[in-house]
Amino acid sequence: MKTYKQEVKNHSRDIIWKHSIDNLTSNREDSKILNSKYINRLWDFAFEDHILKYKIAEKVNEKYLNDWNSFSVQTYSNKKADQLKVAYLCGPEPQNDLDHLINLGIRIENVYAFESEKRAYNQALNSLKDSYPTLKIFNGKIDHYLKSTFVKFDIVYLDFTASLFSRDSKPFKTIITLFENQSLSNLSSLIVNTCYPDKTDENIDFLTSYFHYQAFYDYQIYDSSEKDEKGRFMEDNFSAGIIEKDEFKPYVSKNFEYAYSAFQTNFIINYSNHILPITNVLKNPLLLKRLFTMDSKTILKEIEKFEQNESIYLCPTNYSLFHFFNEIIKGDSKISRSWKNFISKNDYNGYSMEMAVKFFYMQLNAPSEGFMEILSDEMKKSIPEIMANIPDSIRNESRGLFCDVPMIHLWQELAINQLGYPYHHNTKAHKRFSYTAKERKMCVDIFTFDQCRSLYDWLPMIEYYGEDLKILERQILTRICIDAIAKHSLHILENQYFGAHIVCVNDRSWSKNHYFDIRENLK
Template sequence: MSYTQDSKEKSREELWHHAISAVTVDRKSSRVLNSEYLETLWNYAWDDVLSHVLDVSKERHRIAEYFDNWAEYSESCYGQKSPKDLRVAYFSGPEPENDLRILLSLGVRIENVWAFEADKDTYSKALEKARENFPYLKIFPGSLGDFFKTNHLTFDIIYLDFTGSLVAKNLRTLSVLHATFDEQALSDLSVLVVNSCEPDATQDNCDFLSAYYYFQPMVECSVYGELPHQEDNKLVSWFSEPASAHGYEPKQLSQMVSKNMRGVYSAFATSYPLYYSNFISPTLRFLRNSSLRKQLFSSDQATHKEAFDRMGDVSSLLSEFIPDSESNDDNIISGDRIFNPDSFPFWNFIDSLQSMGGALGQYWFNEFSKPKDGASVLDAAKFRESLAETLSGYDGLLSDNIKKEIRRVNLAIPDARGGLFCDIPMAHLWLELSLNQLGAPYHSNINNQRRWTYKAKVRQMHLDAFTFDRCRSMYDYLPMVDMYGDVLRDLLPQLIIRCCIDAIGKQIRWPLPNLYYGSNIACINEDIKGADFGELEARVEI
C-alpha cells in the first residue's frame, strides 16, 4: 500500500499547516472564549441593558477594571506557543518519515514528536525507517489508548489516521477516539485530526448510522442529501430538524443512508467526536470519581433507577386514553425520553442498538453498556442528558447540596423571569456549569473546523481537524459548587460566567444545540459584532 499518493500527500500538508497555525500564530482566534467578543458582550450587557434598570454611573471604572482583570487571567491561561513548543502525536504506519518531514519543516522539534504503532510487523518496518534518517523519533510499540493510560503527557496536536471507519467493530477505532478524550490527552487548546474510511452501505452500517441520526436534535444537511450553501467565499453546511420532524421512520432513514452513505458518514465523522467530547467524556470522568459524583448527584441508586425508568414510562398518558391500562398515579411526571426524544439523543441511540438486530448494533450496545471504573457510556448518557430534567420532576437524581446551591444562585439572577437579555437563564445552566467545571470537557470552535475528503485507492476517506478549547479561564475562575451562591450573587462574576457560556453555546449551536441551551446574552439579530452562531464549513474534496 502506498502512503505517498498525491491525494494523501496533499491532505497531509494541508492538515499539518492548519493544525500548527491554529495553536500558534492563529492561537487567539482559535479560542472559544474569544477576548474581543467577550469584551463586546460585556460592554453590551452593562451599557445597553443593565444601565436601564440599575444605576451603574458610579461603577463604570470598577466594571471595566473587573473585566480587564478577568481578561488578564484568561490571557495567562491560554499563553503563547510557537511550533518549537508543540508536542505532537500521530500514527506511525510503516513510513513515519512522511508526516515527520512536514512537521520538522514547519518548526516542530523532533524531541516533541511521538509516533504510535500497535501492529508488530508495521512497527518493525517503522523502526527500520526511523533508524535510517530519524533515530531521535520516539515510536511507541502500542496504541495511543494504552500510552495515555500510563503516561500523563498532553499533546497540542494528535492525528488519528485510521484505516477503517469509526463504526467498525473489528478495528476498534472508536475505542482509541474515546481514550483520547477520556484520558485527557489533548492540551487545553488543541487540534485533533481524525481520518477515517467511509464504510460500505451494509444493512448493519446503515441501521447503525440511522439509529444515531434518528434522535439527533439538529442534523447536518448532507444526511438528507442536501447541498451546503454559499456564504461569502466559502461553502457552509446548514442544519435541519431531526428525522422525526421530517416524518421519517427509522427504516426509511436506514434506506436513505444506503443511498447516501457519503453524505451521512461525512456528517457522522464530524458529529460523533463533537458529542462525545462535549457531553459523554466529561460525564464519565465525573461518574468514575466518587468525590466528584457526590458533589452533583445523590448516592441513592434506587432513586436513580426509579427516575430513569420513569423517563421512559408512558403509562400515565396511556391511562388517559385507555381506561384499562395500568399507571402509577404517584408518578405524574414521566415519559420525557419518549415524548421529547431529541433531548436524549445518545441514550435513545444506545437503547435502539439493542433492538435493531444485527451483529454491529449488538456489539456497540454491549460496548456502550459495559461498566468501566464504575460507569459505562450508557450511564454517562443517562445522567448527562437527564440533567435539564432533574429540576422538573426528577430532582431525586441530585444531591441535596447542589439543589440548595442552585436555589441560591437563582435568587441572585436579575432576569430570572426574563425581560433583560436574549434568553432567560434557567437553572439547568448552573447544573451544566458545575458538571463541566470538574468534568472538564473539550469545547469546540466550529468556525475553525476544517474538513476534507479524498480517494485512497478504492476507499473514500473523511478527514476532520477539530479545534478544542477546554475554556479553563471560565471554569477555573469559579469557586467549587458549594460557594456558587456566595460568588454568583455578585453581578460582576455572574456576568463574566454568563458571557462565557454565551460564547460556548453560540459556537456550537447548530451541531450541539443542547449544550448550554438558552444561554444567549445577546441575540444573533441584535447587530452585535461576534454575536453569531458558529458555522461549519462544508467538506472539501481533494
C-alpha cells in the same frame, strides 16, 4: 512494502499539519472559544447596552473583567511551533509526516510516533536510520501509552484504516482513551482520519438510528443536491413529517457518504462535550458526591422514573443519545452487538456509558421533570440561590433583559463541566475534507478543542455558587462565557447550554451562528 506517498495523500498532510499548527500558534487567540475579543465585546453589550441603560445597576466594576482577562492569559499562554508536542500513528513510513512537521517548525524531540504492527514497525525503524534516528517510535497501541503516561499533546493525528464505527469499535475506543486520560492540552488539535464504510444494510441502519432523533443534522443527509440553498443544517425529521425511522432510511441510503461524514464530526463532539464530563464525574466518587446523591437505591429509582417519563417519547429530539443507545441495545446486527458491549460495560464506578447518558439528560431536566432527588444537598442549595439573583426578571417593553432568560439547567450543566473537564469544539476553526489515495475513500476531520478552563477554574466551589453569582459582574461574566460556548454548538448539539445566549445569533456582525463547512473532496 506498503507506501503512502500518493500525491493526494501528501496534499492532505499539507492541509492537516499546517492548519493544526497555525491554529495553535499564529491563530491561537481565534482558536480559543473564550477569546478576549468576543468576551470584551459581549461585556460592553451586556452592561452598556442593557444593564446600565435600563438602570439595573448604577455603575459597573471593570476590575472583574480585567481580572478574568489576566487569568485567561495565564490559562492558555502563547506557544510557538517548536513548543508543540505531537503524537501520530506513523505506519511503515513515518518520514512522510515528519518531513512536514520539521519544515513547519516542530522539534523532533516533541514528536511521538506509534505503530502497533511489528513488521510495519521494523520497516519504520529501518527507514529512519539515516534521516531521523532520534524520532521516538513506540511499537504498540497508542491507547496503552496514553493510559500509562502523563504527557499532554497539543496535536494528535489518528490515521485509521477502518471506519469510526467498525464492528470492534477500536477507532472510537482509541479516541475515548485519549479524552478519558486528558491527553490533549487545554487548547489542542485532534485529527481523525477514517475510511468510509461499505454501504451495507446494517451500516445504513446504524446511521439512520443515530440521526433520526437529532434536533438538527447536516442538510446533505436530507438532500445532497448542489442546487439546494436552504442552509447547511436540517431541523429535526419530525418537523419535516418524517415520523418513523424506516421513513428516514431511504434518505440515509441515498446520501450515505454525507451521513457518515456527519456522524464522524458529530459523534466525536457529542462525546467530548456531553458524555465525557458526566462519565468523569460518575467514575470518581469524590466528584460524584459533590453533584449527586450517593444513595444507589435512590439513583436507580430515579433512573427508572426517568425511563418512564413521557416527555422522552413526546419530545425525542431532546433525548437523541438516549434513543440512539436504545436502538443499539435492541438491535441484533453484528455492529449493534459490538457496540452494545461497548456502551453497556460498567466502566464508570459501576455505571456504563449508557447509564451516563441517562444521568446527562436527568441533570438537565431535574427541576422541570421532578428528578431533584438525584442531586446532592449542595446542588439543591446553590441553584435556588443563583436563580434568586438573576436580573432578567426586570423587563423592558415586555422583553427579557437579554436574548435568553437563563433556566435552572444551565447551572447544573456548568457544575458538571467544572468538575468533568469536557473538550469543547471550536466550530469556526474546524476543517474537514475527503480524498481517495488508493481504493478507499478517506474522511478527515481536524478538530480544535478548548477546555475553557479560564471559565471553569475561575468559578468557585459549588457550595459558593449562590454567594458568588450574587455579584452582578461575576454572574454576567459567567453567562458571557457560557454564551460563547453555546454559539459553537447551536444546531450541532442539542442541550449544550441551551437558552444561554446573552446576544442573539446574528443580532450583531460579531454574534453570527457558527456551522461546519461542507466537506471538501480533494482531487
